[in-house]
Amino acid sequence: MFSVRISVLGTGYLGATHAAALARWGHIVSGVDVDPHRVDLLSRGVAPFHEPGFADLLREGVASGRLTFSTDVAAVDGADVHFLCVGTPQLDGADGADLSALWAAVEALAPELGRDALVVGKSTVPVGTAALLQERIDDLTPPNHGVEVAWNPEFLREGHAVEDSLRPDRLVLGTASDAAEARLRAVYCRLLADGVPVVRTDLQTAELAKASANVMLASRISVVNVLAQVCEAANADIGRLTEILGLDSRIGPQYLSPGIGFGGGCLPKDLRAFSSRAGELGVDTAAQLLGAVDDVNTYQRQRTVDLATRLLDGRPRGRRVAALGAAFKADSDDIRDSPALSVATSLAAVGARVRVHDPEAGRHLSGRSDLETRDTVESACDGAELTLVLTEWAQFAALDPVALGSVVARRVVVDGRLVLDPHRWTRAGWTVHALGRGDPWPPADTARRAG
Ligand SMILES: NC(=O)c1ccc[n+]([C@@H]2O[C@H](COP(=O)([O-])OP(=O)(O)OC[C@H]3O[C@@H](n4cnc5c(N)ncnc54)[C@H](O)[C@@H]3O)[C@@H](O)[C@H]2O)c1
Numbered sequence: 164m165f166s167v168r169i170s171v172l173g174t175g176y177l178g179a180t181h182a183a184a185l186a187r188w189g190h191i192v193s194g195v196d197v198d199p200h201r202v203d204l205l206s207r208g209v210a211p212f213h214e215p216g217f218a219d220l221l222r223e224g225v226a227s228g229r230l231t232f233s234t235d236v237a238a239v240d241g242a243d244v245h246f247l248c249v250g251t252p253q254l255d256g257a258d259g260a261d262l263s264a265l266w267a268a269v270e271a272l273a274p275e276l277g278r279d280a281l282v283v284g285k286s287t288v289p290v291g292t293a294a295l296l297q298e299r300i301d302d303l304t305p306p307n308h309g310v311e312v313a314w315n316p317e318f319l320r321e322g323h324a325v326e327d328s329l330r331p332d333r334l335v336l337g338t339a340s341d342a343a344e345a346r347l348r349a350v351y352c353r354l355l356a357d358g359v360p361v362v363r364t365d366l367q368t369a370e371l372a373k374a375s376a377n378v379m380l381a382s383r384i385s386v387v388n389v390l391a392q393v394c395e396a397a398n399a400d401i402g403r404l405t406e407i408l409g410l411d412s413r414i415g416p417q418y419l420s421p422g423i424g425f426g427g428g429c430l431p432k433d434l435r436a437f438s439s440r441a442g443e444l445g446v447d448t449a450a451q452l453l454g455a456v457d458d459v460n461t462y463q464r465q466r467t468v469d470l471a472t473r474l475l476d477g478r479p480r481g482r483r484v485a486a487l488g489a490a491f492k493a494d495s496d497d498i499r500d501s502p503a504l505s506v507a508t509s510l511a512a513v514g515a516r517v518r519v520h521d522p523e524a525g526r527h528l529s530g531r532s533d534l535e536t537r538d539t540v541e542s543a544c545d546g547a548e549l550t551l552v553l554t555e556w557a558q559f560a561a562l563d564p565v566a567l568g569s570v571v572a573r574r575v576v577v578d579g580r581l582v583l584d585p586h587r588w589t590r591a592g593w594t595v596h597a598l599g600r601g602d603p604w605p606p607a608d609t610a611r612r613a614g
Contacts, residue, residue, distance in 0.1 A: 166190055167350050170239035171246045172268045174205055174232060176324060176428070176497065177285065177317050178248030180217060182232075184328040186224030188353040193239055194232040197267075205232040213496035213523040216325035236271045244281045244350055245272060246315075251286045251436075252428070258435035260289055269296060273303035276310050281346050284314045287373045287433055289440035293337070293366040313338045313347060314369035318376060321427065322494030333360045337369020377433040378453065383418045384425045385459040391421035391599025392466075401599030402581060421599045423506060423553060423579040424463035427491040428499035431457070464502050466598055467551075467579055468509045474549050474575055474596065480514030483572065485547035487540060488554025488580075489521035489528060496523035503553030506579070507534055518543040522556055541570050548573045555580040564591035 167190045171182040174196040182194040196202050204211045208225040210218040224230030231238065239245060249264040265286060272282070282300060284293055297312040304310050314337035319327035334351055338344040344363055348355060355361065364372075387405060394401040401421050409416030425431065434453050441449030475482045484507075491501035498504050503521075511517045511533040518535045519528060520543035525536045537543040540559070544550055544567055552559050560582040568574050574593040576583065585595040 165349060165352055167244055167346075168242040169193070169244045169246065169350065170195060170242040170272075171248055172196075172236075172239075172272060173247065173249030173264070173286070174201060175248070175250060176212060176214065176321055177319065178246070179205060179211070179221070180214065180319065180324040180328050181246060181248060181285065181317065182230060183217065183220040183224045184325070185350070186227060186230035187220060187329065188351075190229065190350065191242075192224070192230050193242060194230070195234070195236050195238055196232065197234060199234050202232045202234050213494075214321065214324045215494055220325055236275055239272065239275050241277075243277060243279070244283060244346060245276070247282065247284045247286055248317075249286055250428075251288055251432075253432040253435055258439040260287075260432070260436040260439075262288065262292065265292070265296075266299070269299060270303070273300055276300070276304055276308070279309040279311075281343055282310060282312050283347065284312065284370070285317045287316065287377075287429065287436075288370055289374075289436055290367050290370045290444075291440075293370055297339075311338075311340060311343050312366070313343045314366050315347060316369055316373035318373060321497055322492055330357070331359055333362060335369050335372050336361060336363045337366045337372075338363065339366060374433045374437040377430050378437050378456075380418050381425055381430045381434045381460070382452070382456045384420075385456040387419050387421045388424060388459055388463050388598075394599045420555075420581060422463070422555075422581055423467045423502040423598070424460040425491075426500040426502040426505070427495075427497055431460070431500050463598065464505045464509070467502075467506045467553075467577065470577055470596060470598070471506070471510055471515075471549060471551060472513070474577065475515070479510060482515050482549070483547050484510055484515045484517045485540075485544040485550045485571070486510075486517050486519045486534075487521075487543065487550065487552045487559050488524075488556060489519050490524040490554050490556075493554055493556045496521075496527065498524050498527050501554075503579070504528075506551065506553055518545075518547070521554060522558060524554075540567070544570050547571045548575070550576040551579060552576065552583060553579045555582045559583075564588040564593055568592055 169185055169190050170193045171178050172195050174194040182192045185192045201211050208222040249268045251260045254261045293312050293314050300310050316335050336344055336347045391401040405419040408414050409419050438450045438453040472479050486507040488503040507517050518537050520537045520540050528536045568591050576593050578597040588595045
């Protein structure tokens, strides 16, 4: 098998998954991270985060000897393709991206770079970063060292990171030379053999690709949430409406779920960074459009808190609330900018006694004094006057409303993700509330018909 020596700087959700996928394809991979705890876990083949299939892929790579991890950047020695996968969070107090980890990684990497090395950006960055990176690397390496920068954005979805890495929808190769493209094609030869579509483009377009995809997805979710608000006002059914829209071949069913909105470590910050960078480039319409998308999203969280407060008779203080879900989405333990956690935290801030259960993310809440965490749905719901479903975990959708009804103090549930079968829950004596579905849902006559 054709094998390339590769380094991966930054081994978070993106970098660790990418490194393990590269090892699966037969490459020799050194992962480097500044977090010693993370490196220790990864080196022992222990997944530092929850991602379906990742633990097996990691163990396979480590056991093969092709996948190693270190905090010492000297471990990249011998590699001639280097992937930059460090975090690019939102700046403190501003909308732009904080690229400090990226610059720090490059400063550390530069002295280790061999002649003609290829440095490949995978992190999501503002357009124009690759050109600055090339300048910086030229400054930091000997004259005519021949190090080239390429951009290969990553589109993986948390919760599906392994399958998206091993079978991506497309590969984007942003390169300034045929030689760089050829080297990236060698890295991805397995995917190319599998027929994964490749788009070769310039560096700027490649940099824009990931943020643009997230701008499209975030906008779509906020549009659906506006439709849900109108449905609520008009006493229409958002579930049926999205079904109708999803059957339109121009629209399709993906990302049409109304609810408490998007979150996580990517969509919100990518939206804001894109808008900020567009403004720097003189494109003010981006801020107008995307500011509204962001506002609608934030409003969904507030609407959920308002609804919950109303269902607690406007007196949340001291009332027991069960929050099912803390992760920003199902099949992930990521709580960065999580709408679920935001709702739970807001209710706790007005005095509600919130007990949270999440199948994977609960461990990230230890040490928080405002929220109690529980290991099971039942213990979170024990004595609850209000139950909130805040993350779309399959096990929440499959809950038995009859059994849970005997645990809670009041059978009132807010389905923040539209995953519950309202007929089933209503038949079990619950009042089901959901943004976009009137209040409560289903209306009494529908419930009777269904029953
Ligand atoms: N998480 C996703 O689903 C996803 C998908 C596509 C793109 N991205 C992008 O990928 C990038 C990384 O995202 P993530 O979710 O993996 O972040 P993360 O926070 O999980 O991981 C970032 C890692 O970089 C490490 N790091 C920081 N500074 C470093 C340095 N100087 N040298 C080496 N390592 C360093 C951190 O310790 C951390 O382990 C971001 O730009 C993000 O927008 C993420």
